[in-house]
Amino acid sequence: MDKQCHSRETKQGNYLFTPPPNIPGGPMVVNDAIWEECGFCGQQHLSPALSRALQELSIQRQGLLLPARNKQLTILLDSANRALSISKTHERSF
Ligand SMILES: [Zn+2]
Numbered sequence: 726m727d728k729q730c731h732s733r734e735t736k737q738g739n740y741l742f743t744p745p746p747n748i749p750g751g752p753m754v755v756n757d758a759i760w761e762e763c764g765f766c767g768q769q770h771l772s773p774a775l776s777r778a779l780q781e782l783s784i785q786r787q788g789l790l791l792p793a794r795n796k797q798l799t800i801l802l803d804s805a806n807r808a809l810s811i812s813k814t815h816e817r818s819f
Pocket of ligand 1 (some may be wrong): 767
Protein backbone atom coordinates (compact mmCIF):
# COMPACT_ATOMS: atom_id res chain seq x y z
CA MET A 726 0.00 0.00 0.00
CA ASP A 727 1.99 2.99 -1.18
CA LYS A 728 -0.28 5.98 -0.71
CA GLN A 729 2.43 8.35 -1.93
CA CYS A 730 2.24 6.88 -5.42
CA HIS A 731 -0.73 9.07 -6.35
CA SER A 732 1.79 11.41 -7.94
CA ARG A 733 2.52 9.15 -10.88
CA GLU A 734 3.90 10.78 -13.95
CA THR A 735 3.66 9.23 -17.39
CA LYS A 736 7.06 9.07 -19.03
CA GLN A 737 7.84 8.39 -22.63
CA GLY A 738 11.17 7.82 -24.29
CA ASN A 739 14.09 5.43 -24.18
CA TYR A 740 13.78 3.30 -21.07
CA LEU A 741 17.09 2.23 -19.56
CA PHE A 742 17.07 -1.01 -17.61
CA THR A 743 19.98 -2.56 -15.75
CA PRO A 744 19.46 -6.33 -15.73
CA PRO A 745 20.64 -8.67 -12.96
CA PRO A 746 24.28 -9.90 -13.28
CA ASN A 747 23.24 -13.32 -14.65
CA ILE A 748 22.14 -11.62 -17.88
CA PRO A 749 25.16 -10.67 -20.00
CA GLY A 750 25.59 -7.52 -22.09
CA GLY A 751 25.03 -4.72 -19.59
CA PRO A 752 22.14 -2.23 -19.49
CA MET A 753 19.26 -2.58 -21.93
CA VAL A 754 17.47 0.26 -23.67
CA VAL A 755 13.91 0.00 -24.94
CA ASN A 756 13.19 2.75 -27.48
CA ASP A 757 9.87 4.63 -27.50
CA ALA A 758 8.73 3.06 -24.26
CA ILE A 759 5.94 4.32 -22.01
CA TRP A 760 6.05 3.93 -18.24
CA GLU A 761 4.90 5.70 -15.11
CA GLU A 762 7.19 7.10 -12.50
CA CYS A 763 6.22 8.33 -9.07
CA GLY A 764 7.42 11.89 -8.61
CA PHE A 765 7.49 11.31 -4.85
CA CYS A 766 9.48 8.12 -4.30
CA GLY A 767 10.76 7.52 -7.81
CA GLN A 768 9.17 4.08 -8.11
CA GLN A 769 8.61 3.01 -11.69
CA HIS A 770 5.48 1.31 -12.91
CA LEU A 771 6.14 -0.44 -16.21
CA SER A 772 3.44 -1.02 -18.77
CA PRO A 773 2.79 -4.67 -19.74
CA ALA A 774 4.29 -3.98 -23.18
CA LEU A 775 7.49 -2.59 -21.68
CA SER A 776 7.92 -5.43 -19.20
CA ARG A 777 7.36 -7.90 -22.04
CA ALA A 778 10.00 -6.14 -24.17
CA LEU A 779 12.51 -6.33 -21.31
CA GLN A 780 11.69 -10.00 -20.74
CA GLU A 781 12.21 -10.78 -24.43
CA LEU A 782 15.53 -8.92 -24.43
CA SER A 783 16.65 -10.95 -21.40
CA ILE A 784 15.70 -14.20 -23.12
CA GLN A 785 17.53 -13.14 -26.29
CA ARG A 786 20.64 -12.27 -24.33
CA GLN A 787 20.63 -15.56 -22.48
CA GLY A 788 19.96 -17.31 -25.80
CA LEU A 789 23.26 -15.92 -27.13
CA LEU A 790 25.00 -18.45 -24.89
CA LEU A 791 23.27 -21.38 -26.62
CA PRO A 792 24.80 -21.50 -30.15
CA ALA A 793 28.23 -22.54 -28.82
CA ARG A 794 26.68 -25.46 -27.01
CA ASN A 795 24.67 -26.45 -30.10
CA LYS A 796 27.80 -26.40 -32.25
CA GLN A 797 29.57 -28.74 -29.86
CA LEU A 798 26.57 -31.07 -29.93
CA THR A 799 26.61 -31.07 -33.76
CA ILE A 800 30.31 -31.99 -33.79
CA LEU A 801 29.61 -34.83 -31.36
CA LEU A 802 26.75 -36.09 -33.54
CA ASP A 803 28.94 -35.82 -36.65
CA SER A 804 31.68 -37.97 -35.21
CA ALA A 805 29.08 -40.46 -33.95
CA ASN A 806 27.61 -40.69 -37.46
CA ARG A 807 31.05 -41.11 -38.98
CA ALA A 808 31.88 -43.89 -36.52
CA LEU A 809 28.59 -45.57 -37.43
CA SER A 810 29.22 -45.36 -41.18
CA ILE A 811 32.76 -46.73 -40.72
CA SER A 812 31.47 -49.71 -38.76
CA LYS A 813 28.81 -50.29 -41.45
CA THR A 814 31.49 -50.29 -44.16
CA HIS A 815 33.42 -52.89 -42.20
CA GLU A 816 30.34 -55.06 -41.82
CA ARG A 817 29.80 -55.04 -45.58
CA SER A 818 33.39 -55.96 -46.36
CA PHE A 819 33.16 -59.12 -44.29
ZN1 LIG B 1 5.61 6.70 -4.82
